[in-house]
Amino acid sequence: MIDRRSFMKLTAVGGGAVFISGLYGQTQAATTDKKAAASAYDDFYFVQLSDIHWGYSGAANPDALNTFKKTVATVNALEVQPDFIIFTGDLTHTTDDPKERRKRMAEFKEIAAGLKVKTVRFIPGEHDASLDNGAAFKENFGPTNYVFDHKGVHFIALDNVSDPGASIGDAQLDWLKNDLAKQAKDARIVVFTHRPLFDLVPKWDWATRDGDKAIGLLTPYSNVTVFYGHIHQENHHMTGQIAHHAAKSLIFPLPAPGSQDKRTPLPWDAAAPNNGLGFREVEAERKDSDYKITEFPVTRT
Template sequence: MIDRRSFLKLAALGGGAVFMSGLHASVQANTEADFYFVQLSDTHWGYSGDANPEAKNTLHKAIESVNALQHQPDFIIFTGDLTHTTDDPVERRRRMAEFKEIIGGLKVRNIRFIPGEHDASLDSGAAFNEYFGASSYSFDHKGVHFIALDNVSDAGARIGEKQLAWLQADLARQAKDAPIVLFTHRPLFDLVPKWDWATRDGAQAVSLLMPYTNVTVFYGHIHQEHHHMTGHIPHHAAKSLIFPLPAPGSQDKRTPLPWKPDAPFQGLGFREVDVDGKIASVTEFPVIKA
């Protein structure tokens, strides 16, 4: 687990760790409650192009890096775009089957998924549901309530009234100071709407979360580390495992950053999230550890 002293040392070295404002009050401070999980995002299995000529190897390298962690996480979650988009439903399923076979090499067996728009927007999540199960759900782990929200199966980039009603009912069963983690693919706030970096009814979801004092949101989609606050709620974006994208709004189009042969896999990575009973921290790792 990462403590405050370790964090300060890591931050001084440019390790990419940030302390989060949520998850601190209601988790009991004992060794049984301490745990961490790993978030991986935007693997885009099936992608082929100049943005990553090593596309067939990157996911395998990420799995090797996670398997090499000294202490294995309690669970792993993939936050969307498991596969790269295709109009062919047969090819879509083939990619999902290959992805599922590859991640079978992870040591951790407790693995969870949510879809990205590349997985689900063309068929309303049908293929994703076949291979990975429900696209929205909740579960509890060592005193923390986790919620997976689907904001991609709707082609209009909406969560939808039915799912918002489900979210409201799920939250109603939680105490106002309960530690809550929400996973989604797109950001719930308007980061860069013209780049599809937004959820059209995301403000409604945030409004439902606002009465709860210990909420943290993790998402993917934007292929880079990014941190944002809506009121007291922190939102943290994950790096991609295929190619990095430009800083929000920094250019006209969200074209992938060029591949650098002298610095392969630059900007790609995954994160650990530690919950130590007093405060939670998130640490970003490269795909290949130095």
């Protein structure tokens, strides 16, 4: 039987680093070892896309009108399509004009509709939601926090951006507590959020004010992994046994956490316009508590 890993390949698309994320956040290089799956219906993979910032115009990405479209083509070129796709926030670039905000969301939806995969999920970023408490996002994409189950994994989408103060809020924390109470302590749990739940660089807004409360609720569970965006780069961090993985952006990269005084986009390189941009595949096997994370660049023209 061919396992999921043996055919997770791209057509004419180069691969990137591979991580194994589990209880101890281990990392390893890609190998040729192909572990047979117990059942073709138990293992699966999904794709995480983040920080598209549709509507951005500036020197950090003069090709902004095409980058998202290239990404859709890149994902569509996957030889085996994922079970679902998740966008982890900042679908659109911020604007004070409510009409323009909705226009950008409509344009984003039209491009995203070109994805082959029909199960596509969304959570907001602060660019989408902080100026109107998520009103326009909800009109276009539905709830800002929700749960779903897929092949033995319990997925939780948290909203830590609709509050302009960068908090999850007591009501949503109660909702999270009630949902977790229904899960076994060894349940496989994946959390999607936009901002990091831990204090990465608070002065850069790379934190959630009450993220420690969410981490506290998640800590009693032995198999929790968090996937987030916001910081426009790959990053891996542990809080206790919880692994946190940040995704690259699809508009421009940002500096390494705390590496300079101000958070400013890295300069655009005309010779390598997609440098620092990308998306990831996350492979899950139902019999295993680890996740194989593969980073891919945007390469389709």
